[in-house]
Each structure stands twice: as C-alpha cells, then as structure tokens.
Amino acid sequence: MAQICGAEVDEEGFLVDLKDWNKDICIQMAKDDEVELTEEHWGVIDFLRDYFEEYQIAPAVRVLTKAIAKKMGKDKGNSKYLYSLFPYGPGKQGCRFAGLPKPTGCI
Amino acid sequence: MATKKFMYLNRRSSFGTVYAIESLEVVLIAAAFEQDVSLAFMDDGVYQIVEGQNTDGIGMKNFSKTFHALGDYDINKLYVSKESLEERGLSESDLMPLVYEDEDDDWAEKSSVKVVTNEELKAIMSEQDVCLSF
C-alpha cells in the first residue's frame, strides 16, 4: 500500500488510519497534487478538522460554504472560492488533505 | 421537483443495532433534496438524543454529536414522544440542546426539539406523505 510521510493511504490517497494525520502529511499530499498551501487553504483545512471533531461527519459542500461565509466572510463562502483552493473539490480533495474520511458517494 | 412531507420514525436506541446511525445517514442525504423533513423519536428511539453519550468504552463512533449538525442542514423538526420519555423516567432536560438558526427571524437560535404528546404526534403523522421507519 502507498505511504505518505510513513502513513498508509488507500488507492485514492485517503489516509487509512485517520489518527495518522499531521501537517507534514497534509503538505505532502498538496505537493503531490501540485497545490501550494496558503493561509487560506489552512483556514478551510482547520475548519474541516474542527467540524469533523465536533460533529463526527464531513460537512456537505452546501453546509461548508454557508459555514465558511459565516466564519470568514461572504466573499469566501461560495463554491467558486473553495474550488479555487481545492481544484478537485472541497469535499473530496479538501477532506483528503484534512484527514477526514473518504466521502461514501451517497448522493 | 415536488415537495413531499417525509417523516423518519426512530424507535430504537443508538448502539444496539445499526438502525439509528443508518437512519441519520439517510436524513443527512435527504437534506439535499429540499423536502419537508421531520424526525420522530418514540419508544427507545428517545435515547438517541439523550445528553452525555460516551462511546469510549465500546469502540464505536459517537454519532450522537452529529445530531448537533442537523440545524446546519436545515433539519429542525425533531419531535420527541412525551409518553415515551416519561415511561423511561426521562424529561426534556435530559435531551441534548439541539438548535437551528431561524433565517426568517434574524438568525435567532431556536430549539429544534419539540416534546409532543401522542395526540400531537398523531396529528403530525397524519399529514405525512412518506414515512421511513428505522
């Protein structure tokens, strides 16, 4: 199985054990995706981790945009902004970087 | 798409069987369909939203925390059977404080939980188009 910074990841690059997550893994995942992490990325990643800690689920994109708007301002609470940070989607790529579970594709 | 009234009928407690968590998974998905959603907690289902659940000792996920996210998903009609609570020696104060922000009232924080009698629940149920039981 593939590894990132010593932590096992599955075929789609999600952490096998969510407890392995740390910032170095996150930075390496971003590098592999050719994304340079900025303060703005970290704002969303921290938000996702806090949300998961509090509610035990990854937020739906619609819920995420609403919550980001409330926390970081209306100009950032839209999917255009989130996709500019995470080109493969805040749900999939953002959650992967943040060490959240892989979405089950339930819609 | 037409709007229908969906009721999720929850009558089992959280961890003994898979029904409670898999019911919650449906509810979270359902939110995206913009239907009129309400949740009913009857019988042992009232234990799903009791405050102070801790799963550290059983190696299972504590999904009771997820109920706090329902407000963000615009699911804010949680009906709890008064009779079921009383039979179990519980009252509203034993339940988690679940809230939502009311868009039509300057985002005021309001309780999503409403304790209802069998008579009230009867009336609510009679209005439903679809009832999913878990």
Add this chain to the structure above:
Amino acid sequence: MKFAIQVNEGPYQHQASDTAFQFAKAAIENGHEIMRVFFYHDGVNNASSFTLPPQDDRHVVNNWASLNIKDADGEPELVVCVAAALRRGMLDESEASKNSIEGNNLHPAFRISGLGQLIEAGIQSDRLVVFGD
C-alpha cells in the same frame, strides 16, 4: 399505481425480504408498477450472487431477479445502498477494483447506488412501503 419498496433485512435471517418480494410480485400481477426496490441495512445481502440455499428452500436472490424490475433504459431498479453495501462486503466490479479487492458478489439484476435513490423513490412514487425487522 407506482410503488417503491425499502427492504431493511437480509434474506433467511428475517421474513422481511420474503414479505417484500411477495408484495412486489402481487403488485406487479395486479397491474401496478414497482419503480424501485431499495435495499438498506442488512437488506443489501439480498443482492449476493454467492447465495446458495439448499435445493428444497426458496432462493431469495433469484426471486428478486425474476421480477425483472428495470427502468425504461433497462437499468436494474433493484438498488443496493453503497454505504451499507461496502460496510458489509457487498461489492460490484467497479467498487471491488476501486478498493483493490479481488472478486465481487453483486448479482447482475441489482445495482449499487447512493441513498439519494431512496429519497428520490419516496418523491417519485405514489407509495413507499418499508419492510424490516
């Protein structure tokens, strides 16, 4: 009338899937349409192509397949919830390869999809009937 059915229990352990099958069969025989059967919880096990009951017992999986429930394009409308299925080791070819698992056990009369299909069935049908424990 257009019916949707939700099946929450696996075969042989509980009568629910037998009752659901008999109900679906009677509905079709009486001129109604079953627009979708959605398998959730342990109900996903109704779709296992590895099911081998003794010869003198009913074959629940084949029973479902015999109803030939499909949409206008010929796609199966016996729908297995993906999250419930993956948890319980019920995989089609694509889920198996995606997860690097050898072999797959989803009967071809069924398809794997998301929970949205259950909600959609509730919206589009005239009646949704739940069979469970």
Add this chain to the structure above:
Amino acid sequence: MLHTVNKSSFERNSLQSCVNIIDDTSVILFIEDGVINAANNSKSSMIADLAAAGRVFALQGDVEARGISSKLADNIKLVDYAGFVDLVVEHGTAVSWV
C-alpha cells in the same frame, strides 16, 4: 394511513405504540409475527374496538403458517398479498412499525 405491525406484542411494544397514535381513519395490517396479535389471547383487548370497527386486517399466509387460523380474535379480516397491495393503494401513506 395503513399501519403494518410485524411483531408479536409478547415480544415488542410495536402494536401498543401504533395503537397509541393511530388516527380515526387509519387501519392496521398484521404481517409476519405481527399476526400473533390477531389470535385470541390475553392481549386481544388492545385491538378489540378497532377490530369491531372493521379496521384490523391480518395477512392470511402468515396466519396459516403459524397455525392460528382457528384461533383468531373477533372481527379480524384476512387478506392475501394482493389484498395487502389494495390496502396500501386505498389508505395512502404506509407506516411500518418495524
């Protein structure tokens, strides 16, 4: 509404919970182990009034399979699977007391 009950009252409280909130126009159908509630026994009083009003049905196949055809409580109406389908058509939203 059509309320289906598939548990014996000797095992679970599904029937009691159903009876507690059934409205004046709805009917009950016993299926699977729920048909045990259709037999004449110490719990029959729970449904006596509803049955007298013609609002209690039991699935014939399940009744026969459990050997209680000759032991039914008063005023229980038997239906086959086609009758089950008709009840769902006729009574609107189906509520399963699983």
